[in-house]
Amino acid sequence: MTATVFGLLGAALVGIGLFGLLARPEPLLRILAFNLLGGGVFLVFGAVARRGAAAGLAADPVPQAIVLTGIVVAFAATTLAVALVLRLAEAEDRP
Amino acid sequence: MPPDGATPWGFLPLLAVMLPVAGMVAALPLGARWAERLALALMPVGLLLALGTAVAVQAAGAPLWHALGHWAPPLGLALRADGLSAAMLLAAAVVIGATAVFARAQFGTPAGAPEARAAFAFWPLLLGIWGATNLALVANDLFTAYVALELLTFAAMPLVALDGRRETLAAALRYLMFALLGSVLYLLGAALLYGVAGTLDVVLLAGRVDGSLPVVVAAALMTAGLLAKTALLPLHLWLPPAHAGAPAAGSAVLSALVVKGSFVLLLRLWYGVLAGIPGPAAGQLLAALGAAAILLGSVAALAQPRLKLLVAYSTVAQIGYLFLMFPLMAAMPDTETAAKAWTGGILQAVSHALAKAAMFLAVGLMAARIGHDRLDGLAGAGRAAPVPLLTFGLAGLTLMGVPPSGGFAAKWLLLSAAIEGGQWWWALVILAGGLLTGGYVYRVLAAGLAGGGAGPPAPRAAAPEAIALGLAILSVLLGLVPLAAFGLVQVGRMDMLP
Numbered sequence: 001m002t003a004t005v006f007g008l009l010g011a012a013l014v015g016i017g018l019f020g021l022l023a024r025p026e027p028l029l030r031i032l033a034f035n036l037l038g039g040g041v042f043l044v045f046g047a048v049a050r051r052g053a054a055a056g057l058a059a060d061p062v063p064q065a066i067v068l069t070g071i072v073v074a075f076a077a078t079t080l081a082v083a084l085v086l087r088l089a090e091a092e093d094r095p
Numbered sequence: 096m097p098p099d100g101a102t103p104w105g106f107l108p109l110l111a112v113m114l115p116v117a118g119m120v121a122a123l124p125l126g127a128r129w130a131e132r133l134a135l136a137l138m139p140v141g142l143l144l145a146l147g148t149a150v151a152v153q154a155a156g157a158p159l160w161h162a163l164g165h166w167a168p169p170l171g172l173a174l175r176a177d178g179l180s181a182a183m184l185l186a187a188a189v190v191i192g193a194t195a196v197f198a199r200a201q202f203g204t205p206a207g208a209p210e211a212r213a214a215f216a217f218w219p220l221l222l223g224i225w226g227a228t229n230l231a232l233v234a235n236d237l238f239t240a241y242v243a244l245e246l247l248t249f250a251a252m253p254l255v256a257l258d259g260r261r262e263t264l265a266a267a268l269r270y271l272m273f274a275l276l277g278s279v280l281y282l283l284g285a286a287l288l289y290g291v292a293g294t295l296d297v298v299l300l301a302g303r304v305d306g307s308l309p310v311v312v313a314a315a316l317m318t319a320g321l322l323a324k325t326a327l328l329p330l331h332l333w334l335p336p337a338h339a340g341a342p343a344a345g346s347a348v349l350s351a352l353v354v355k356g357s358f359v360l361l362l363r364l365w366y367g368v369l370a371g372i373p374g375p376a377a378g379q380l381l382a383a384l385g386a387a388a389i390l391l392g393s394v395a396a397l398a399q400p401r402l403k404l405l406v407a408y409s410t411v412a413q414i415g416y417l418f419l420m421f422p423l424m425a426a427m428p429d430t431e432t433a434a435k436a437w438t439g440g441i442l443q444a445v446s447h448a449l450a451k452a453a454m455f456l457a458v459g460l461m462a463a464r465i466g467h468d469r470l471d472g473l474a475g476a477g478r479a480a481p482v483p484l485l486t487f488g489l490a491g492l493t494l495m496g497v498p499p500s501g502g503f504a505a506k507w508l509l510l511s512a513a514i515e516g517g518q519w520w521w522a523l524v525i526l527a528g529g530l531l532t533g534g535y536v537y538r539v540l541a542a543g544l545a546g547g548g549a550g551p552p553a554p555r556a557a558a559p560e561a562i563a564l565g566l567a568i569l570s571v572l573l574g575l576v577p578l579a580a581f582g583l584v585q586v587g588r589m590d591m592l593p
Binding site: 014017021022027030034037038040041044045048060062063066069070073076077080081084085087088091092 | 169170238241242245248249252256259260261264265267268271272275276279282283286287289290293295
């Protein structure tokens, strides 16, 4: 039951993030939308982890490891994108 | 799957991944001067590892396989090098090695000179792209492949913006946005596949997925994500400004290798994980996009006023050829025709990698020699920069598909597979694309060979010119390799497994 709720929440986040990434032109908003989208994907992965319960485990550990790695990658991507936006703003300020 | 966790020589692909990654990490504290020396020292080692992998795969007639830490999938992660990986590993080692030697002129730190910031960034990034490409080629796990894709983007994006101008920063940001969208879609598809099968190992997945709805949705998401990274029309918008804005050595690696990493993963997905599942309509759709890329990309290249943009649009067109193999593989599965389409597609990837790297390096040399890269001011380039112009022409032969070039062999295989499979309309696209390619190559050669315009000949840059020419000659000679030798790329094709 809770897994379904988390899965649906993840789907909603993916929808919002995808819309933001495709429809908004502002770089900072698109970076935030990418983070929402990533968060949604991680929630879906978490809901998927519940299938390990069928094998007698409390939860499947592999998706958790994957989500952790994914969060690190998404964080790195965000910092890179923000650094790029800052450099771009600097370049535009220059005459 | 061998019981002891690895096939003989299974450590070769592992080393091929570890070597550049370790080099990248070591290069950061070393500084620009020693990073350059380290990168150049690693090139021959990496080439030997790629050669060794190819020989081992060919000799065994089976893929090399290595479970990391001897933990077998589904709990552990495995690396698997089949014929496709081996061929692309070799191409990557050659292109990266040539680019590194070429880049010494621009990013080298001569004795006594202070270390420049761009040089300090370039060498670790080059090693990073190499390591990520190799990982994408040998990853046998969809999540490892995701990490490889992200590493590839993170290493390639700064290369675009290396000169720090406003336009290149904007191009890099646009590239990053497309790439991030692509990788998130890919990851969402991987999550759904994990939910269906409980593993992300490519070999294990192949036996566990069927044509159910979650699998189809996952396949669509992952394919869309990988297409955005491969820059197939209509998701190509980021490519021309990014590849044209990077320094010559950067453009060469970006066009030759970075877009091929995601293409190889697409092949793994379609002909490994999902072997036999996507219907014929899906293949036709991909090829229709490819055909549109060939025609529109070539026409756009014809209309470009600047050399680098022309070459970048030519990449958009040549990527289209790669996707013609999808319906041809499906036309007559498990036959000689499918094998021809497979070999043709991979040969196109390899020969385009060599030719496009040569072309970008040649264009960079010409632009440096005459001070700009506008096509209308190219008159006299034949006298001021004869070797780069010759390099451009030779690489153009491969892109056009003129015998005996590698591009000819690739396009001939695709063409005959199209005829044999009864899909003649793709043959027409291949021929029309060749003519259009001839058009834009002729435009450059004609402009360059026109007399007058240029001042006194600039000082020669012998080593970079020889490197670019060598790559172009290699791309032409590729077509002289007897076709039987291309049996290498058939090794370990997963759609052929019983």
